[in-house]
Amino acid sequence: xxxxxxxxxxxxxxxxxxxxxxxxxxxxxxxxxxxxxxxxxxxxxxxxxxxxxxxxxxxxxxxxxxxxxxxxxxxxxxxxxxxxxxxxxxxxxxxxxxxxxxxxxxxxxxxxxxxxxxxx
Amino acid sequence: xxxxxxxxxxxxxxxxxxxxxxxxxxxxxxxxxxxxxxxxxxxxxxxxxxxxxxxxxxxxxxxxxxxxxxxxxxxxxxxxxxxxxxxxxxxxxxxxxxxxxxxxxxxxxxx
Numbered sequence: 039x040x041x042x043x044x045x046x047x048x049x050x051x052x053x054x055x056x057x058x059x060x061x062x063x064x065x066x067x068x069x070x071x072x073x074x075x076x077x078x079x080x081x082x083x084x085x086x087x088x089x090x091x092x093x094x095x096x097x098x099x100x101x102x103x104x105x106x107x108x109x110x111x112x113x114x115x116x117x118x119x120x121x122x123x124x125x126x127x128x129x130x131x132x133x134x135x136x137x138x139x140x141x142x143x144x145x146x147x148x149x150x151x152x153x154x155x156x157x158x
Numbered sequence: 159x160x161x162x163x164x165x166x167x168x169x170x171x172x173x174x175x176x177x178x179x180x181x182x183x184x185x186x187x188x189x190x191x192x193x194x195x196x197x198x199x200x201x202x203x204x205x206x207x208x209x210x211x212x213x214x215x216x217x218x219x220x221x222x223x224x225x226x227x228x229x230x231x232x233x234x235x236x237x238x239x240x241x242x243x244x245x246x247x248x249x250x251x252x253x254x255x256x257x258x259x260x261x262x263x264x265x266x267x268x269x
Contacts, residue, residue: 075204083263085258
């Protein structure tokens with residue numbers, strides 16, 4: 039059974055940093071692209087960032103470009119999201135999800151998410 | 159405001175049929191990108207319900223079906239059950255944004 043488990047969320051002040059992690063099991067991790075998708079309180083789902091299976095290519099939503107960095111360690115089956123210069127509007131539950139990596143591919147399996155709260 | 163437009167809410171009685179629409183534009187659904195649908199209960203992991211416009215992953219009941227035409231797509235749920243009460247999201251890719259996009263979500267209430 040494929041499982042994704044996020045961790046690293048918490049309360050951080052505006053302008054601060056946080057690193058999220060996503061541990062994968064039950065799949066050949068390097069075969070899949072991975073994404074981060076967030077849901078702000080009372081809002082819908084928003085794609086944040088994606089990374090290719092090899093880790094060589096990364097994509098970002100305009101709302102986080104230049105502030106967030108996605109990375110992965112295929113040997114450890116881990117996905118990461120380094121979040122810098124955090125803003126109140128980054129407050130959300132952050133989910134990791136896997137996909138085939140192409141623009142036509144769906145997000146197959148999702149984790150339950152980790153909550154990030156940006157507040158002073 | 160989401161790139162893909164969904165009704166905020168729909169409702170139906172047990173056993174009835176409901177549909178949820180998803181309207182995009184020429185830079186996403188209209189240009190041929192596939193539409194996928196997810197079921198989400200707050201506090202849980204979203205679940206892939208329909209992929210590639212009309213395909214069901216293994217384990218998803220055939221009460222759920224998807225279709226796409228032009229710049230829009232639809233999710234239909236027949237034989238409504240209490241357990242279907244959840245939020246439903248459509249998703250596609252947008253070439254002008256160079257990213258994956260979601261609808262705003264539709265809350266399904268089973269009366």
